Amino acid sequence: MKEKEKLIIEAAIKLFARKGYKSTSVQEIADECKISKGAFYLYFPSKEALLLSMLNYYYDKTFTRITTIQTEGDSPRAAYQKQLAVFYESILAHQDFITVQMKDGSLPYTEEAAQCGKRIRRSILQFHIDSLLAIYGEKAEPYTAELCFLIEGISQMYLEYLILTGRSVQPSLLANTVIHRIDDIVNGMADRHDEAFISLDEASSLFGPLHNGQPDPLSQSILQTLRTRIGTMDKTQASEFTESLDILEAEMKKKSPKPAIIKGMILNLKESDLLAEDAEQLRFLLKQQFI
Secondary structure (H helix, E strand, C coil): CCHHHHHHHHHHHHHHHHHCCCCCCHHHHHHHHCCCHHHHHHHCCCHHHHHHHHHHHHHHHHHHHHHHCCCCCCCHHHHHHHHHHHHHHHHHHCHHHHHHHHHHCCCCCCHHHHHHHHHHHHHHHHHHHHHHHHHHHHHCHHHHHHHHHHHHHHHHHHHHHHHHHCCCCCHHHHHHHHHHHHHHHHHHHHHHCCCCCCCHHHHHHHHCCCCCCCCCHHHHHHHHHHHHHHCCCCHHHHHHHHHHHHHHHHHHCCCCCCHHHHHHHHHHHHCCHHHHHHHHHHHHHHHCCCC
16 A cells, blocks of 8 residues: 555544544545645545545554464464454554444445455454364364354443543453453353354355364455455566466465465565565465465
8 A cells, every 4th residue: 555545544534533434525635634636536536435445454454463463482362362452452543433433323335345344354253263263172163153243242342332431441451351251151152062053154154254264264355455456467567476376376275285385476476565565464374374
């Protein structure tokens, strides 16, 4: 993302927090950035397109922090606690905008926004699933989808409470509290041999494929982002990077993928400034699996 695009997004966030999305005009956003209205449209074709870029920007920013936080040597529980803390910290850092959405009504519906929301929700749910299986193992496996929804619900209520009351809490304390609640739920369901109220297949029908284990939908979403970015290149460049991406994706799907091929294709992708950031994020995600 270009620096000017980030500047416009950051300025728009401040205005949306102050006035609300619907009441903020493109001219006001341009004035806040000290650019002309025409210059705004060089970067975003509409306010709705700006909103979509904003959602992607903050989601990618948050998940980049989650996936790159130092957890090597930590137990699965300690790693999840750190990652949840980063997730909550990111949300609380932008609570003005979240407050606007709670008070200002729903954002405008577009197919692109719906797909973006679905991608974000699927990746968050898969993040929880992978962490739950790492912590609780087979005990949690029948209930992973249901537990994800419970984590999301508990988190949302705690976060809304903190935002509405203005209470200050360390994100690490909130993360620890949520994990303790999940301990009780997992142990209670397992001890009673409950049947899952929501199956993984049912959750997948709503948000796209979720898995008890790999493949990882977050990696898949990054692959899709890389493919979309390649589509904006000229034909000569696009052809070369598409070939690298195709080889990488095919290798990842093999039963015994070759780390050297995966490393090589990611290095090829990182040669492009446009692709380097996403390629590095993908390299980090695949490090524990293949590299």
